Amino acid sequence: MTKARDLANLGNKTSLDEINDAYNAGALSNRNVIINGAMQVAQRGTSFTSNGYTMDRFRVANGSVGNITTTQESTNSPSGVSKYSMKVTATNTASLASSSDGWIRYVIETKDIENLTLSDTTKHFTVSFYVKCSDTGQSSIGVTSGNFSSAQYVSPFTIANADTWQRVSVAIPCSSLLSNVNGDYGLRLYWDIGAGTNYQTSSTNQWVTGGTYASSGNLQITGVNGRYLQITGVQLEVGDTATPFEHRSYGDELAKCQRYYQQVDRGSGIAPFTTAVYISLPYITTMRAIPTFGTTGALAVNDARVNAIQSTAHVTAYNPNISGSFIQLNNFSGLVQNSAVLMRGHAGTFVTLDAEL
DSSP states (O other), rough: OHHHHHHHHHTTTHHHHHHHHHHTTTTTTTTOOSTTTTTOOOOOOOOEESSOOOOOTEEEEEEEEEEEEEEOOOOOOOOOTTTOOOOOEEOSSOOTTTTTTEOOOEEGGGGGTTOOOOOOHHHHHHEEEEESSSEEEEEEEEEESHHHGOEEEEEEEEEEEOOOOEEEEEEEEEEEGGGOOOTTTTEEEEEEEEEEEEGEEESSEEEEEEOEEEETTTOOOOTSSTOOOEEEEEEEEEEOOOOOOOOOOOHHHHHHHHHTTEEEOOOEEEESSSSOOEEEOSSOOOOOOOOOEESSSSSEOOOOEEEEOOSSSSEESSOOOOOOOEEEOOOSSSOOOTTEEEEEEESSEEEEEOOOH
């Protein structure tokens, strides 16, 4: 049956199973606001031992109380949802301070929700995801306004069985507090892995303005050696019912992620000196904002006669915008001055462009 027919017939469905079949067939696509909820895009790598962005669009903080390892897992995922998941594992023992700020965080850009009327108190939106944990007990999902201190909604959930995938779904009433956004920050989602009491609340399943994102009484992940929390199939959609997880192609998800972060290993330009080059660097896609530039390692350039590799990676951008830039790469040797050059990655290295939230 065609998607058009699925859409036309959706209003005639009489049971939840029939509605789910229509969704799974592709009806009402693009309902999931989350980018890379299936954890399949990992431009930065697949294993991390420090705070920061890991799987694309998802950021981790250890709360400064212990060491963690974050990995993209490709085995033992929930059936029919995704091959991949994001796993955060504590690797040492440490005490949880009241000021500890440990989380997995996702930020939704304002442009992706500005038409959803989340301040209309007659409506709901639903957050759903699949979770697995090494231990049973309570955890929570927190949703906050982009301006963090303006509005928080924290919903605890129970991990009923250790080392077992389960789906969590939370229908959240829209609130007039969500009319307050902060620039590109629309909504923030938080999974607690080590929130201290400064960020905990017992006022759950209601909108508050107390600067919290976690429920009191949660399992502590960071600082408990070997304990882990694992998520995938993250979805946020309009309405008070979670629909089946929306699958999108890898190409679609990668292109969406590259609005916020991308890696470029090709460009052309000139060598004004024997030790430096100017490169015209077109982006893969238009970015959210003017990015921050870096490299993942030494780059290579070719002129008419030599193949030069940077002794150390260094990049400076000139008059960058959201679609391209001129950059200077230094720390070469032996280039022909004023010759045309081609930049390329060396041993899998890239120029990185970061416009994350």
